[in-house]
Amino acid sequence: MKLIKSVITALFTLVLVIVLNTKFGDIPPLAKFLDPFQGFWANAEGKKQNPEKELTIEGLKGTVEIRFDDQMIPHIFADNNHDLYFAQGYITAKDRLWQMDFQTRFASGRLSEVVGPKAIELDRYQRRMGMTFGAENMINTMMNDLEIKELSDAYTSGINAYIHSLKPGDYPFEFKLLDYAPEDWKPLNSALLLKLMSATLAGGSNEFYMNNILNKYGPEITKNLFPDYPFREDPIIPVGTKWNFDSIKVPEIPKVNLSNKTAFNIKTKEIEEGIGSNNWAVSGKKSASGFPILANDPHLDLTLPSIWYQIQLASSDMNSCGVSIPGSPGIIIGFNQDIAWGLTNVGADVLDWYTIKFKDDTKKEYWYNNKWNAVKLRIETIKVKGGSTLTDTVLYTHHGPVVYTSQQRPDNFSKIKNIPNGHALRWVAHDGSNDNRTFYLLNRAKNYTDYRKALTYYSAPAQNFIFASAENDIAITPNGYLPLKWRGQGKFLLDGTDPANDWQGRIPAEHNPTIKNPLRNFVSSANQFPNDPSYPYYINWEYAGYERAHRINKRLSIMTQANIDSIQNLQNDNYSILAENIMPTLISLVDSKKLNASEREAFNMVSKWNKFFNASEIGASIFELWHTNLAIQIWQDDLGDPKTPMRFPSRDRNVEMLLNEPNAVWYDNVKTAKKETRSDVVNAAFKFAVDSLNRKFGLMDKDWAWGNLKHTNVPHLAKIAGFGSKFLNNGGSKTSVNAVSANNGPSWRMIVALGKNVKAYGVFPGGESGNPGSYYYDDMVDTWSEGKLNELVFLKAKNEKSDRIISTWKFTHH
């Protein structure tokens, strides 16, 4: 009896201990996680951070000093580049190791190892999109550049030196929550993170929707609704600029340039509006100081930890400051004593789908250039938490991977509907490239010539590189590997059997659109068309709406004596050119006799609205719901068939129709007997807007205010509840310069005033630390939300005195 009691309790205890040490589904190993010695409590930090430290680290060649300022931003001073990048790796890992690990896994399709079977289809998608394939090609090219190879290896060693210094109790919070350990970093991971940027910024496509539309409505209507140049535009390179080169021969449009006329039930990912950015620079002629001022705010999904990591890097041949991508060496957007540079997304069409004609069901060969060609196989191995492994065979053609074929298409994953069947992906991100050299050179650049040289190495994702120098030059270049295409190539699906549909090389780098010191004394970009129709090459047929760009250019045109405040004011501008363009028409069409009391009240409110998307404006909320629903009222019946997914025309086309085509056939809802008019849909959309607000918030009061409706907040990178920010009540919109929306917007705001002593300001919605147990996890969020900026500490020399430097670390070699 006693023995039985003893055995049973012992067994129970054993099971209990094992259960408390094991992760089940999303629940962490409870005792291991809650253990105050090694579990999450140990990640809770006090206010004083990074006290003075001296470390001897194996792998360094000399001595490195890292000076931390009052926001925990590191300022790294090394004697040589090897140590500089080593230290950058080490310090970045100290703050953001989990983010680097997670984003790498996400990019390479290795999440299942950590989160289990629920991520299998997502992982498979990333494998088939060729993310790792592209990263491997990038590494192969990069490693031929000895300087870049050395700095990449040094950066990797630095990260690994940090990882090897950790005991399980030191792991970042999310490793403990998800119950896994950090693994050694490889140069491939840095490449994967750059590919992730490509996926975010240049991984969208429309071709399947366009094909379905073409199939249903024919070429005339398709061209009318989806023109190759917008109704209103304000291109990056000003209209009328003379191109200072002789263009090379542009490929001719093939006679039969459409792949096939079948309708597809496929939904690919489109580039989301809101993923974009602003940048501009005013020359010394427009500024109070007589020197240029440069501003940049890249728009991305906002997360904690932040996408960016602020840093200063100084060695024997460089001293630059700005933001870096954790996991990638160098500074991506920033400045030094002599120059400043920034990026916005071009949005070139560098992703095309090719219809593949296989020989038979074995899919071992495909038809191209009048013969059968062998398909190459790439076996992808996906490890799943819990021990199992599955393999996936991806078919590669000379275009790229066949993302799915009909036999391999799983039924239960919603993203699969996003992937075309028997279609190969040609994507610039698959090509080898050495983009790191561009940033390496920009970090060391001193003048316009250095800037232009740096650009020649850059491939993807294509960016509008803006530039300003203390020598009083400003410039902007939509830049990257831009495929040489015939006009419209890639707007629809392409026939993969015909060589005329391949990319015929690239636009020569020197012919990428560019302008230096224009007459108007400023340069700018906001993801709009890079050029006017006189540019001889084809880059894409559609870009972001012109509203931000136009507002920026209008305000910069009249700006004089510009200073930090005037530039900051423009970054925070909530004015809506869209509202300016369509409000008079919308208001004139509302039949106020047919409004009920609540609607009349709302109509008065929106009629008086000042067209600023400020947090307190109720009119802004009404307008936003009104115009977005109007598009649905017009197009849902014509382009909303769930079996053959299509897309709506651009906002620009809608505006044109609303203003200039009062009798367009499209206003009629073909699903109703009645023949709807423009006035009908405008009124219906208005009522919808008011009704939505009523249902969501009750009677019209301060809850209807735009800030509340928009409900900006910064979620955790892995969407863990409780680990994002609180609700941030601020203004902005997708169509104003200040492009804040719910979870998306300026992931970094920077202003650099060049001159004898460069001065810079910046902020991101987050903090330097990726540790949610740190006071520096989200210490900059409020500043960002209020539209303020922090002055950036920039030390011109290691020993420069600054009362904002609060501690120093010294690393010495073994």
Next chain:
Amino acid sequence: MLFLLIAIISLILQLFLPWWIIAPLAFGLSAWKASSAKNAFGSAFFAIFVVWIVAGLIHTIPNGNILANRVGIMLNLPENSMNWMIVLLLTGIIGGLASGFSALSGFFAKDAIGGKTKIN
């Protein structure tokens, strides 16, 4: 006595060993020193309950309870600046249970093998 033994030794061991060291520790010390099943479970439970809560407090108070509050929200506790206390309580209870049952096992094992205890 058993309470103090488990508390102090576990505190030292946990500085460099994984959490489950408390299990064999409670098992062994209880087999050696526990006077009854109630004494075994009770002393061991409270020893770890106290040690874990105090250790938790040492980490969380300088942190302004930021992290523990976030964990509370993640665990579906209502958003409240006090929910860190519930997380801390949970910590104490889970540690205590592991320790308590280990101690109970130790006592019954000794008892089954025929050690000097009062049978209750």
